[in-house]
Amino acid sequence: MTREIVGRARRLGDDINTDYIVTSARKRDSLDETVLVRYLLETLDPEFAASVRPDDILVAGRNFGCGSAMEIAVTVILAAGIRAVVAQSFARTFYRNAINNGLIPIECDTENIAEGDTVTIRFGDDRIEVENARDGFVVVGRPMPPFMHDILKAGGLVGYLRLAASEMRSPTR
Amino acid sequence: MSNAKTISEKILSQHAGKDASAGDVVVCDVDLVLGTDASAPMAIDYFERMNGERVFHPDRVMFALDHYAPPSSPKTAGFHDRVRAFARQHRVELNEVGAGISHQIAVETGRVVTGDLVIGADSHTVTAGALGAFATGVGSSDIAAAMITGKVWLRVPETIRVEITGQRASGLTAKDIALGLVAELGPEGANYQALEFHGEALGTLTVEERLVIANLAVEAGAKAAIVPHDELTAAYLAGRTDRQPVSVEADHGARYARTVTVDLSASTPLVALPHAPDNVVALDRAVGTPIQMVFLGTCTGGRVSDFHAALAVLERGGGRLAPGVQLVVTPASREVYLHLVADGTLAKFGAIGAVITTPGCGACCGTSGAIPGDGVNVLSTANRNFNARMGNATASIYLASPEACAAAAVTGRITDPASIG
Numbered sequence: 001m002t003r004e005i006v007g008r009a010r011r012l013g014d015d016i017n018t019d020y021i022v023t024s025a026r027k028r029d030s031l032d033e034t035v036l037v038r039y040l041l042e043t044l045d046p047e048f049a050a051s052v053r054p055d056d057i058l059v060a061g062r063n064f065g066c067g068s069a070m071e072i073a074v075t076v077i078l079a080a081g082i083r084a085v086v087a088q089s090f091a092r093t094f095y096r097n098a099i100n101n102g103l104i105p106i107e108c109d110t111e112n113i114a115e116g117d118t119v120t121i122r123f124g125d126d127r128i129e130v131e132n133a134r135d136g137f138v139v140v141g142r143p144m145p146p147f148m149h150d151i152l153k154a155g156g157l158v159g160y161l162r163l164a165a166s167e168m169r170s171p172t173r
Numbered sequence: 174m175s176n177a178k179t180i181s182e183k184i185l186s187q188h189a190g191k192d193a194s195a196g197d198v199v200v201c202d203v204d205l206v207l208g209t210d211a212s213a214p215m216a217i218d219y220f221e222r223m224n225g226e227r228v229f230h231p232d233r234v235m236f237a238l239d240h241y242a243p244p245s246s247p248k249t250a251g252f253h254d255r256v257r258a259f260a261r262q263h264r265v266e267l268n269e270v271g272a273g274i275s276h277q278i279a280v281e282t283g284r285v286v287t288g289d290l291v292i293g294a295d296s297h298t299v300t301a302g303a304l305g306a307f308a309t310g311v312g313s314s315d316i317a318a319a320m321i322t323g324k325v326w327l328r329v330p331e332t333i334r335v336e337i338t339g340q341r342a343s344g345l346t347a348k349d350i351a352l353g354l355v356a357e358l359g360p361e362g363a364n365y366q367a368l369e370f371h372g373e374a375l376g377t378l379t380v381e382e383r384l385v386i387a388n389l390a391v392e393a394g395a396k397a398a399i400v401p402h403d404e405l406t407a408a409y410l411a412g413r414t415d416r417q418p419v420s421v422e423a424d425h426g427a428r429y430a431r432t433v434t435v436d437l438s439a440s441t442p443l444v445a446l447p448h449a450p451d452n453v454v455a456l457d458r459a460v461g462t463p464i465q466m467v468f469l470g471t472c473t474g475g476r477v478s479d480f481h482a483a484l485a486v487l488e489r490g491g492g493r494l495a496p497g498v499q500l501v502v503t504p505a506s507r508e509v510y511l512h513l514v515a516d517g518t519l520a521k522f523g524a525i526g527a528v529i530t531t532p533g534c535g536a537c538c539g540t541s542g543a544i545p546g547d548g549v550n551v552l553s554t555a556n557r558n559f560n561a562r563m564g565n566a567t568a569s570i571y572l573a574s575p576e577a578c579a580a581a582a583v584t585g586r587i588t589d590p591a592s593i594g
């Protein structure tokens with residue numbers, strides 16, 4: 001199965017920590033991602049949240065999502081309608097939280113992707129690739145263990161566990 | 174191929190019930206699940222969405238109300254009520270406002286012993302690795318799933334071997350060692366990997382010092398930071414727990430991704446400049462930077478030995494704060510707080526003019542406690558100095574040892590503590 005996602009690249013740099021994605025201080029007022037999405041990446045760019053479109057794809061440099069393990073950093077991105085993040089590399093807690101919430105994290109060379117480029121992600125079990133429409137250049141993403149594909153296919157850990165529970169309960173097994 | 178294992182491979186194999194090596198994805202039994210008031214409310218949402226009905230092992234779950242302690246708004250008070258209600262319903266240990274930071278409570282109350290697998294919905298869960306556990310930060314959904322199933326999925330990490338060698342240079346603190354390691358590894362130098370500490374000088378580091386180093390390991394992205402069990406670990410655990418620690422040692426011939434050597438004789442006091450914990454320079458190079466707020470606390474620098482070390486410098490410096498400096502003191506836990514009350518330390522801080530706040534995270538991440546004013550330079554014993562971390566994007570946060578923080582409180586500038594008194 002290959003999922004295809006086409007979107008506009010939103011270019012970010014290296015070491016974007018989760019406090020920058022959504023600052024802890026904002027969490028004093030709400031833990032609701034549909035509220036917090038207004039403050040997405042505000043420390044880096046106060047205009048960013050207002051400029052996000054649902055088909056946007058975040059494209060970052062190294063170590064995306066470092067710092068705090070707060071899962072809200074992932075759900076706020078999802079609340080903005082973003083379905084995938086492409087980065088040179090991810091901090092492990094962000095990567096894990098992304099998978100557990102059905103946000104597709106793709107680790108690949110992002111140097112060639114610029115702000116506003118149209119990118120096509122082909123996310124398959126055996127092959128993950130990202131194509132840049134500007135020059136037709138295709139980069140191959142780092143493969144993901146089958147277990148993580150399964151969680152993503154279930155839409156995250158919630159769907160995965162519900163599925164597991166219903167399979168356990170199912171009388172045919 | 175040899176089957177010699179690192180400590181991480183051993184602990185995860187034991188908890189998965191099968192032989193596992195670096196790179197394998199395994200599902201493991203969890204010994205302790207930590208949640209905080211910043212992550213547990215969301216975990217409770219996930220728990221409900223996962224159709225969770227009961228907590229699989231209530232005695233293996235611990236919550237702490239530490240990030241909003243005390244709550245700074247009706248909203249955050251509401252997060253607390255949600256966590257309290259869940260804890261009551263599911264008979265899970267709840268550490269109330271004022272009990273302290275989850276990571277400190279977990280180690281000092283004996284909830285973690287050597288060989289344990291600990292997950293916490295907070296990145297500094299790695300701290301407990303100082304006791305020889307595999308302790309790692311995860312998200313809220315992970316702890317929800319672990320509460321329901323008793324398990325967590327983990328990719329077995331490769332390990333970086335850290336050799337601690339040499340006779341410690343005078344004035345060198347655990348914070349300096351930790352900042353030096355983070356700078357050497359870089360912000361993602363240990364990403365997806367575990368650190369395992371060895372070397373002839375490891376035995377000279379106290380457990381409180383090991384906690385500092387393990388705590389900061391996550392600033393290099395480390396998944397876990399494990400100090401093997403020794404007599405100091407045993408002495409620390411004695412009297413805190415009835416559980417028998419399972420000493421886990423690395424096998425001879427275990428495979429390491431690489432080895433990093435930290436020579437304590439060649440290390441010097443350091444400071445992390447804004448806005449990243451790996452943006453480290455020799456303290457000498459930052460000397461003179463004006464400081465208006467000094468923060469002593471957090472899961473890095475909020476333990477008894479930290480406050481003793483800071484107070485000694487403050488007293489050497491005449492026991493007076495420089496004009497215009499605010500000193501904020503936040504013990505990491507109630508146990509730390511009561512110890513400092515009993516031995517008179519807090520009274521001395523109070524007399525000096527410190528603002529003493531509720532045990533917990535305090536000013537660390539801008540969720541409760543003192544927020545720095547506009548344009549203020551803060552020198553802090555914490556682990557993170559990202560822009561806006563303490564709740565004001567115009568403040569600049571510097572990180573250093575408790576001694577260096579105290580020295581700045583005395584002079585109003587970044588100062589070598591050795592030059593005080």
Ligand code: SF4
Binds near residue numbers: 471
């Ligand atoms: S003290 Fe700071 S770093 Fe430690 S758990 Fe609290 S907010 Fe996180």
